[in-house]
Amino acid sequence: MPKRxxxxxxxxxxxxxxxxxxxxAAQTKQVFEDTLRQRVQMCSACHGEQGRAGPDGYYPRIxxxxxxxxxxxxxxxxxxxxxxxxxxxxxxxxxxxxxxxIAQYFAALDLPYAAPPAPRMAAADMARGRQLxxxxxxxxxxxxxxxxxxxxxxxxxxxxxxxxxxxSDYLNAQLGAWQTGVRTxxxxxxxxxxxxxxxxxxxxxxxxxLAAQALPARPVPAAPGAPMAMECGAHQAASPxxxxxxxxxxxxxxxxxxxxxxxxxxxxxxxxxxAGGRGIPTPFGTVFSSNLTPSTTGLAAWTADDFWRAxxxxxxxxxxxxxxxFPYTNFRLISRAxxxxxxxYFMGLEPVESAPTxxxxxxxxNTQWALQAWRWLYFPSADEAPQTVAPRMTDARIxxxxxxxxxxxxxxxxxxxxxxxxxxxxxxxxxxxxIAGQSWYAPSLLNPLDGGVQDRPAAEVVxxxxxxRGGGERVSGPMAEVVRHSLQHxxxxxxxxxxxxxxxxxxxxxxxxxxxxxxxxxxxxxxAALYDTHCADCHGAQGQGLRGADGSWAYPxxxxxxxxxxxxxxxxxxxxxxxxxxxSTADNPRPFGMPPYVLTLxxxxxxxxxxxxxxxxxxxxxxxxxxDVQRLRDGAAN
Numbered sequence: 001m002p003k004r005x006x007x008x009x010x011x012x013x014x015x016x017x018x019x020x021x022x023x024x025a026a027q028t029k030q031v032f033e034d035t036l037r038q039r040v041q042m043c044s045a046c047h048g049e050q051g052r053a054g055p056d057g058y059y060p061r062i063x064x065x066x067x068x069x070x071x072x073x074x075x076x077x078x079x080x081x082x083x084x085x086x087x088x089x090x091x092x093x094x095x096x097x098x099x100x101x102i103a104q105y106f107a108a109l110d111l112p113y114a115a116p117p118a119p120r121m122a123a124a125d126m127a128r129g130r131q132l133x134x135x136x137x138x139x140x141x142x143x144x145x146x147x148x149x150x151x152x153x154x155x156x157x158x159x160x161x162x163x164x165x166x167x168s169d170y171l172n173a174q175l176g177a178w179q180t181g182v183r184t185x186x187x188x189x190x191x192x193x194x195x196x197x198x199x200x201x202x203x204x205x206x207x208x209x210l211a212a213q214a215l216p217a218r219p220v221p222a223a224p225g226a227p228m229a230m231e232c233g234a235h236q237a238a239s240p241x242x243x244x245x246x247x248x249x250x251x252x253x254x255x256x257x258x259x260x261x262x263x264x265x266x267x268x269x270x271x272x273x274x275a276g277g278r279g280i281p282t283p284f285g286t287v288f289s290s291n292l293t294p295s296t297t298g299l300a301a302w303t304a305d306d307f308w309r310a311x312x313x314x315x316x317x318x319x320x321x322x323x324x325x326f327p328y329t330n331f332r333l334i335s336r337a338x339x340x341x342x343x344x345y346f347m348g349l350e351p352v353e354s355a356p357t358x359x360x361x362x363x364x365x366n367t368q369w370a371l372q373a374w375r376w377l378y379f380p381s382a383d384e385a386p387q388t389v390a391p392r393m394t395d396a397r398i399x400x401x402x403x404x405x406x407x408x409x410x411x412x413x414x415x416x417x418x419x420x421x422x423x424x425x426x427x428x429x430x431x432x433x434x435i436a437g438q439s440w441y442a443p444s445l446l447n448p449l450d451g452g453v454q455d456r457p458a459a460e461v462v463x464x465x466x467x468x469r470g471g472g473e474r475v476s477g478p479m480a481e482v483v484r485h486s487l488q489h490x491x492x493x494x495x496x497x498x499x500x501x502x503x504x505x506x507x508x509x510x511x512x513x514x515x516x517x518x519x520x521x522x523x524x525x526x527x528a529a530l531y532d533t534h535c536a537d538c539h540g541a542q543g544q545g546l547r548g549a550d551g552s553w554a555y556p557x558x559x560x561x562x563x564x565x566x567x568x569x570x571x572x573x574x575x576x577x578x579x580x581x582x583x584s585t586a587d588n589p590r591p592f593g594m595p596p597y598v599l600t601l602x603x604x605x606x607x608x609x610x611x612x613x614x615x616x617x618x619x620x621x622x623x624x625x626x627x628d629v630q631r632l633r634d635g636a637a638n
Contacts, residue, residue, distance in 0.1 A: 034549040036105045042090075042579055042593035043106075045600060051106045053114075057167030063109035066221050068159035070103035072185075079270035081184050086578060086596060088269075093480045094591075095584035113165045113219065119212040120168070121205065129209025132202060133163075140197045145206070148190075153210065155221035162221065168204075168211035175203045253345025256338055259494070260408040261486035265289050275352040280325050281437020283422055285361035287325040295351035299343075307343040308336060314379065321371040323359065329379060329427040333407035378423040401501025404494060405430075409486075414442035414478060415451070430505065434570070439632055440477040441570045443562070446508045450566060453502050461499045466490075467587035472545060472557045474582045474591075476575055484583035527612035530605055534597065535613070543617045554592045559617040569624045572610060573632050576601075603629040 032038075043051060046059040053061035062070060074091050076082035078099075091099065119126055131137065133153065136144035146153055148160055155162035163171070177183035179195035195203070257263065266289045268277035276291035276298070291298035299307070306317040314328035315321060322328060364370045405411045406428050416424050417433040432444030432451065443451025453461045456471065464470025468483045475483050487495070532541070538555040539545055545557030558564050563571050579596035582588065597606060603626040611623035 042595035045595035067107035093583040121208040129205035132206040150222035154219040171207035253341040275354040284365035288357035327410040330410035401497035488585040527608035530609040
C-alpha cells in the first residue's frame with residue numbers, strides 16, 4: 001500500500017482542526033432570533049418545547065389549542081378567575097394585545113402528539129368514562145363531552161379546547177377545580193354545573209378514558225356554528241383586545257390618578273376598577289383598600305373637604321384614623337388643587353357597589369389608639385408645613401420631580417427602610433427597604449451601586465421608567481406593575497423631572513465588596529456547568545447579555561448587573577425562581593420572558609449557580625445559600 005504524501009496528512013489534520021473549531025464556534029456563538037418564538041420560549045419550562053406538554057403531564061399541551069381559548073385562560077390567570085400562582089406572576093404585567101399575540105402563536109403550531117399511555121383503570125370505569133364523553137348521562141343532566149368539544153374531542157372553534165392528548169392527572173385536576181369552585185368562568189359557567197352533577201368516581205372515569213384515546217390523524221378543532229348542548233361563558237369567543245396605547249384623557253384628575261397608581265391598590269384582582277377590596281399585606285396583617293367610586297359603599301357621601309382630610313391628615317370622613325398602609329404620610333404633600341382634581345375624577349366614575357372588606361389585623365394594631373400612637377411617632381403635626389426638598393434647591397424641574405416622587409408617587413412606601421413598627425424617622429426616606437409581604441427588595445435610591453441613578457445617563461433612566469428597560473437593566477416585581485400602570489403614562493416633562501430629582505439625591509458611601517477569591521465556593525466547576533446549561537444561551541458565556549434587533553437588551557448582561565450585585569440576593573433569587581416578563585408598555589409592547597426555574601433546579605443547584613453569577617466576571621458579590629432559596633420559596637408559596 002503506497003504511503004500517503006506528508007503534505008496530504010497535514011492538510012487533512014488542518015481541515016479536521018478547522019472543522020472542530022467551527023463546531024465549537026457554532027456552539028458558543030449567540031444567535032439572536034427576534035421572533036415571538038424567542039420571546040415566549042420561557043413557556044417551554046413548564047409546557048414543554050413549543051407547548052407540546054410538560055414531562056410530568058400536569059402542565060398541559062397548549063400547541064394547537066384555539067387562540068380564543070388560550071387568550072381567555074391567560075386573562076383568567078391575570079384576573080384570578082383561574083388560580084395558579086406561577087402563571088399569575090408570569091402574565092400579570094402583560095397587555096391584552098400581547099396576550100392575544102401569544103395565544104395566536106401557540107394556536108398556529110401544528111405539531112404531532114405523543115402516543116397515549118395504556119389505560120390504568122378497570123374495564124367498568126373505562127366504559128363509564130366512554131359513556132360520559134360520547135353519550136353523556138340524561139339522568140344526571142350531563143351532556144356528552146363531544147357535544148361541546150367536537151365529535152372527535154379535539155376542540156371547537158373559536159374558543160372550546162380539545163380534550164385528547166392530555167394526561168388523566170391534569171384532566172382530573174381541572175374537573176375537580178370546576179367542581180370545587182377553584183376554577184371559574186363567565187356566566188353561564190356550564191363546566192361548573194356539569195362537574196357538580198357528576199357522581200363520585202365519574203371525574204376519574206372520564207379523565208382516564210380521555211387520556212387513553214389516540215388522536216385522529218388530523219386533530220383540527222371543529223368549525224364553529226354547530227349546536228352546543230349548553231351555552232358556556234368559558235367557551236365564548238374572546239373579542240380582540242384593545243389597542244396597546246389608549247387615547248390621552250385631558251382630565252387633570254385622571255392623570256393624577258395615573259401618577260399615583262391609585263387603581264393598582266384600589267382594584268382587587270378580577271374586580272371593577274377603583275372598587276377596592278385588594279388585600280395589602282403588612283407585618284401586622286392584611287389591610288383591604290377602600291372603594292373610590294361614587295357609590296353608597298364608596299365616596300357617594302364624601303365632600304371635597306372630606307377627601308382632602310383623608311389625603312392630608314389621614315382621617316376618614318367619620319373621624320377615624322386611617323391605617324398608614326394608605327400613604328397619607330406622602331399624600332399630605334400634594335396641593336389642595338390636585339386633591340380636588342382627584343376627587344372630581346373619582347366622583348365621575350361609574351358607581352360600583354362593593355362593601356368594604358374588614359381589615360384582618362392582629363391586636364393591638366387593629367385599634368384606634370394604636371394608630372394614634374403610630375401617628376405620634378411618625379406623622380408630622382398638622383401645623384408643620386410640608387417641605388418636599390431642601391430650600392437650597394431652586395431648580396423648578398427638580399422641585400416638580402420631588403413633588404411627584406415624595407407626594408403622589410409615594411416612592412418611599414417601598415424604598416424606605418422600616419423598623420419593627422413599620423415606621424421611620426424620615427417617612428420620605430429612599431434608602432431602600434424590604435417590601436412587606438411580597439419578598440422583594442426596593443433598592444436604595446441614594447446608593448449608585450444599589451438603585452441610585454446619579455451616575456446613569458438621564459436618557460437611559462427616562463427610558464427605564466417609561467418602558468421598563470433602560471441600558472442593561474429592566475424592572476421586575478412590584479416595580480413592573482408601577483411602570484405598566486403608572487409611569488409609562490406620565491408626560492415626558494414629568495418623567496424627566498423625576499429623573500432630575502433622583503439624580504440630585506445625596507449619595508451614601510458604598511460598602512466594599514469582598515474579593516472574588518473569597519466568594520468562590522468549592523462547587524465552582526459544577527456551578528459553572530449549571531450556568532452553561534441553563535443561562536449562557538441568553539445571557540452569554542461571559543455574562544455579557546444579548547441585544548435584540550433594535551439594539552436594546554433582549555436579555556440583560558449579568559456582568560456588573562446591579563441586581564446581581566445587591567447586598568441581598570432576594571430580587572435575583574425571585575427572578576430565577578419564578579421568572580416572568582417585563583411590563584408591556586407602549587415603547588416595549590412585546591417584552592422577552594425569563595423562564596421560571598422553580599421546577600427545574602433544586603435549592604442547592606440554584607444557590608450554586610447564583611453564587612457563580614455573583615462571583616464570576618469580576619462581580620465579586622457574596623454567595624447565595626440553599627437556605628436563602630428555601631426561605632424565599634416557602635415564603636412565596638402562597
